Amino acid sequence: MSGGCSIVWFRRDLRVEDNPALAAGVRSGKVIAVYIWAPEEEGHYYPGRVSRWWLKQSLALLDSSLKNLGTSLVTKRSTDSVSSLLHLIKSTGATQLFFNHLYDPLSLVRDHQVKEILTNIGIEVRSFNADLLYEPWEVLDDERRPFNTFTEFWDRCLSMPYDPESPQLPPKKIISGDLSKCPSDTIILEDESEKGSNALLARAWSPGWKHADKALAAFMNGPLLEYSKNRRKADSATTSFLSPHLHFGELSVRKVFHLLRIKQVLWANEGNRAGEESVNLFLKSIGLREYSRYMSFNHPYSHERPLLGHLKFFPWIIDEGYFKVWRQGRTGYPLVDAGMRELWSTGWLHDRIRVVVSSFFVKVLQLPWRWGMKYFWDTLLDADLESDALGWQYISGTLPDGREFDRIDNPQVEGYKFDPNGEYVRRWLPELSRLPTEWIHHPWDAPEYVLQAAGVELGSNYPLPIVKLDAAKSRLQEALSQMWQHEATSRAILENGMEEGLGDSSESAADAPIAFPQAMEMEMDDNTLRAAPTIRSYEDQMVPSMTTSLIIRGDDESSSSDVGNLAEDSRVEVPNNQGMVRTDNMQPRVDVIPTTGLPDGDHLQAESSSTSRASSREREGGVVPVWSPSTSSFSVGEDSSYLQRHPQSHQLINWRRLSQTGYVIGIVNARRWKLDDGRCYSRSFRFSVFRSSLIQRWKICHKMIILSSFSFLLCHISGFCCIVTVSGMVCCILTCTYVHIVCMYYMYACNVCMYVCIDVL
Template sequence: MGMNKTIVWFRRDLRIEDNPALAAAAAAKDGSVFPVYIWCPKEEGQFYPGRVSRWWLKQSLAHLDKSLKSLGAELMLIKTDSTLEALLECVNAIQATKVVFNHLYDPVSLVRDHNIKEKLVELGISVKSYNGDLLFEPWSIYDETGHAFTTFDPFWNRCLHMQMKAFSLIPPQLILAEGKVGKCSIEQLGLEDESEKSSNALLGRAWYPGWNKTDKALTEFVEQHLLHYSKNRLKLARTKQILWANEGNSAGEESATVFLRAIGLREYSRYLCFNFPSTIEKPLLGNLAFFPWKTDPANFKAWRQGRTGYPLVDAGMRELWATGWIHNKIRVIVSSFAVKMLLIPWRWGMKYFWDTLLDADLESDILGWQYISGCLPDGHKLERLDDPAIHGAKFDPEGEYVRQWLPELARMPAEWIHHPWNAPLTVLRASGVELGQNYPKPIIDIDQAREQLTEAIFKMWENEAASKGSGSEERHEVVDESESLAIPKVFLKDKVSHITSSSNDQKVPTLDNPQIDPPNRKRPKCSAEVEQKQNNSRNLSKDTGVSSIDQDVSSTAESSCKRESSSSYSFSVPQ
């Protein structure tokens, strides 16, 4: 047995291919590895994953363990109240000489990883961390003045001109380090309880977690779907392979460019969270902190349950609850409806998506919700309000999607299905639709919503001016209650008996790269500079109609089960 014993600490990188931390541990001469996954619910805090995300995690861990066993190792599962203590237990158990892991970029993880690395180094343990998540590290991309980018296009243009390293191959064989730790079975992690298993069983019919399933999807995507991606953006693939697979392929250039741009937004989401850590709870644009959101529990509940009276929005929200997933266009439409038509605080929407999305991703979904809410310099214009009825006619002209998820509108003609409130009484009767009875009337009129949004924008400017006049530099998001903004707790239903239940039956919730020497990290531009960039790039538009929503490729979801408080984050660039 070798003398170099390395702990490989898995987190969100549950794969054996393209895993630089695992590859580095396996490449060590005369060495052995100790793969470990540590589940610490206490440290998850406000970012504790929702039911469907935990189901996916459970399946992925089982698949990773199987993959590691095929290489001669196994995954040690540990449930604890302290990640540091669990790692120290592993170090002592096998007399480890090194700990390796791949980077995470959200501020909470950065602080935790820094503290853990500091403690291990104090004990004489070598610690190395790697880039196993991004094309380029977020501290390696800055503008000509050395500041972080605050808009996507210049960021992505810079990325496209940078040299990218090859991905890591699967290790040929692993030698497992011997040692006894307080490990547990995957069931003992408690990722799902008995009341959730019947609902989760439905997920297993539609989804196939595991890194090799992704590889198969990648191969199919590149060979069959990539050339048509610009018109049919449905599947997911690995970025580096897409870049290489399409060099010189002019026929697929447009689709590859569109797809890579979508992947670039994921890259950008980590970049923003690293360089602007406060975006996990505050808007990037400071003036949005003064926006008067409406904390109306009734409207929030109607939106969650798919009872807004706008068929496309309702269909999307019911599909989300039933399957844990909705298409990106639908995510944009339902999130825009929440924040622009109902003025629901964007963090409330993110919280609900975090609890219900199968692919909930903190950084990507912060970017998505801030983008939709007008919180970013290059996001949706704050005054932009999209009419769901018009989008329905555009993206679901025959009403097939709406009929699938709103059985009460199954007989409604395509002409009226996206705006049944305009349908003649004879059509409603023939379709079996009784507005206000078996399907709700619109929760708000589009013109009323537009007027309400305009008034809120003016109120935002007034609030900001008043704040500056008072000499107060501290910014708090404005709500129409005396208390500061608190996100309602979401209580998830125990069971889902069938996928397409009627609206009356559906009880939806009530609520390191070591080869790169990181430069001296410069502070991002201040909020005032960001706001100035917004003023230079965006003029107030009178057009509040439909924009090209099909070009939006942002994802939506968030975190924070309880009240989000302002925090100060201190961290260093990973080494």
Template sequence: MTSAATSTPQPATLVWFRQDLRVQDNPALAAAVTRGRPVIPVYILDDAGEGRWPMGGASRWWLHHSLAALDQALRSRGSRLVLARGESGAVLRDLIKATGADAVYWNRRYEPAVIARDKGLKAGLDVEALSFNSALLFEPHTIRNKAGAPFQVFTPFWKHCLTLAVEEPVKLRGGDLPSPMSWPRSLELGALGLLPKIPWDGGFAAAAAPGEAGAMSRLKQFTAGAMDDYADRRNRPDVLGTSALSAHLHFGDIGPRQIWAAVKATTKGSGVFPPNRGAQVFLSEVGWREFAHHLLFHFPHTPEAPLRMDFAAFPWVQDSVKLRAWQQGRTGYPIVDAGMRQLWATGWMHNRVRMIVASFLVKHLRISWQAGADWFWDTLVDADLASNTLGWQWTAGCGADAAPYFRIFNPILQGLKFDPEGDYVRRWVPELARLPAEFIHQPWEAPMDVLASAGVTLGRTYPHPLVDHGEARDAALAALATIRRAKP
């Protein structure tokens, strides 16, 4: 005869996955396991809970595949991922009722709308609700300058961070996860509707491998090779010189503590910072991600409005034709067009090229940074509100530690410097592939016979430049002068 003590199910712990789609270095999951009760992992697709920023199409593609990888990883440990769709609070309350759970654990996020939602849930759920840090090395509310204010310049921010200890990744021991006697109902992954109905994602899978295993494999490859030359090669889009971990970091396929630990272990650094120069520069890029979240947390209005409020009066141009040409990679500037076409084909773009195409939009075309941020949000698999906001405001000169607006990238010189043989342009703008390197970044300068032998007819097979660089630069500086004169 079974006793009442053994027949009564133990109350479960719901582990609410969000942007932490991994098993290792997952503090919420580890804490739930330590609790010694059944663990029910759950993911809730809650577009309304993201405020103005529900995921764009490319990010949803990555999410689909990362969720599939997480479910597979959980099943290998005798568990599974419960999928739901709807308002997070309502779904969690339904799950608490259906499972008898007496606790909900999650890892923190730092977007303004999500912070507000999570605060309400902590106060409103009638069970233990605990949150943890899995996404950052240094949480924004813990970092202040000597005056007690948030940092607005990267270098002192990062110098301060480097005086602090970085926690070791949280390790989950092998073996099965404690599971409930019965599982609540779950949607099928396809029912979330994350994949496009029109198959524009054909090139995505070849460019990336979403999920924890893909992230760890990519990190291992990077630290074993490209990291040593990172300081010299990171600006070259024609070579594989970056980590390509941005989407993995955004969705939490991997955590920054894991990256930090792997880099230090690879370089055998004994101090706060590893001795390898490539590693130092790479970890400072991780630092920029930290800085982006620091700014978003302390200045939550910045996804929609400039941090430097004098730029609210900047005379941006409304030009849907030129905006569309930029989006389609039809500006007539090959390095710009290569970047925009890479973005559309793969959902990703090299960071140096992101700066080039962003500068072109806000300075050559004088179209607002918000229009660019919106396009990146929908087309990047690594679309991250903090990093997207920082990047666009940096380029537009209106954010923290921003490049001054009068710093206007020359797309020709940028192409010649960072894609010297034209290999990047040849890959993504194939109609120019037969041009010699000396002309591939400025085809309008090529003699007619060179164009003809390369099969290029400007205005037909490849567009004339949308604007003249010199004239556009002068117009941008004149526009900047108008807000300078308007200052009190």
């Protein structure tokens, strides 16, 4: 067009390659590239800390790429994208707006408003597909209706009469509009308190569309070949790690699809069946991402309500204590706990582990699935509303082709399936690192001597299972019975002519906005497993906020409108009363798992919340450490708890102080260590701190070493004397021989005692 310019509105398409909106803008003439940061529009789905970190890096690289092509990225901070676009059009005189489609419910509504308002004032608005292989309205059954199961949907995609469009090359040059009329706003995506935690992310991830291409090439030329073989291993690096790049639009899904099909043809010609199977499985994962957008488009309420109507009557348990323990990785089931600690530390989870932790959340703890979905949104690096909603609905059995809701996956069985050697659990649960593989996924069944040798004391340094699986199965069956009863009652009421049934079956409920409370505090109560009556609700519950606990209280009380995920700063690492679990009626009791030598209830009390919060603020990287007391809190009292007697390996241990406390340090599997001014900082090693009762055995061992050495010396002296006196008196020979034999026997006995003591230590 002449006499104007076009605005290219970047959102989750942060790339210059295969970007239809950018290509259309370049063809039209002058271009103003714009990114609008309006998180308030997202409501309760405000991007979490790790997502905002990724976005910051990706925007910087996109701006650099655009500058190389002749323009810059204009960033705007707003609370209303439509108003910002209107202001930009007015100030720049733009006559066209180009953007790419998004398919989450909020974006669908916003995009419709943009088209309606701007078209009415004479602005040409065009949108394109840059996120999917096929648009949702293109994939329909023979009766022109959308599919309701993934298998049917994906089969139709693979059998479409036309292939997805080929990816476009990046533009060679961009003619920039007048940027002086629309200066950029400063967008704060990362505050000072988050930089320490985010520093570790930069060591593991490289955001940006150029890095996405490198990651794709590395996967295609390496792990893809054995993807089908290793994809189920939780501790495997054979996954693609492309999901964050795909979510932010740094990588074109069409490019991925076409490269995969090329690999598939090449391996088919070579007769490489393993390669073909790997490509098919990875294409299926791409298909699941497509299906999540498909379901979100055809069922916009899927992130709020179950797709199967009867499940709205399921009596979810509303227990914030369970929710807190699950988030902190303190459920007592090693694979679940390892997964949750990895999620908090890295913002990433293997897809198999995502299934395990979400299934445990919904079916064992019976917490509302939307709580878990919201927490994933807050903490995952590749948090994606459509994919998360599909995954949680699938696990909850609320999809037509979802998992059976009465099926509970045993975390112990899943552990040996996905982590057969226990490497994944040992990495994220250092307190269990010395357990044999035989017991690593069910330490509650391990003999007492095995636990003692591994330094594990259930209920103290590692919690007992919060819920027994047998009790969870019984409770789930009871809840399902209640669900069917309420569903039948509601149907009967409707059939009798009443306007509404039970629960949220009315039409108005379907149109209700998301109702997550902003003001509910999760960290205010130190007693995680408190005595409280069971609360069940027959509709999807509001998600407790995990950010409001950061509101400053006191004389200078103030609050911030920024509701980003900063929960780590106030996170209590270890909930109190870990030795307590709940019975079927949810009343707390001491766990009855057969164990011996456990401390009484007074010794099961963990650190105070204030101390935990202080220690959590001092750590870097957001890693969830195993709680341990500070060095100055060591004591030798007989009534001291296990946590006081067994400091964990991530602490600074003062070697000089240990001589005053009566502790002995045994270094186990220490690859390297460093002394500096009497201190040893150990992060990846394993230390065991033993009580002073073992010092006597060490002293005995020390004496045995001295006596053994003395006996060895006498033995050789007597033997030498025997040789020298061969020509002498017979009695002298007999005496020397006798002394020699006695010394050898004594030396042997000393060595045996020494080895026994060392083995005990």
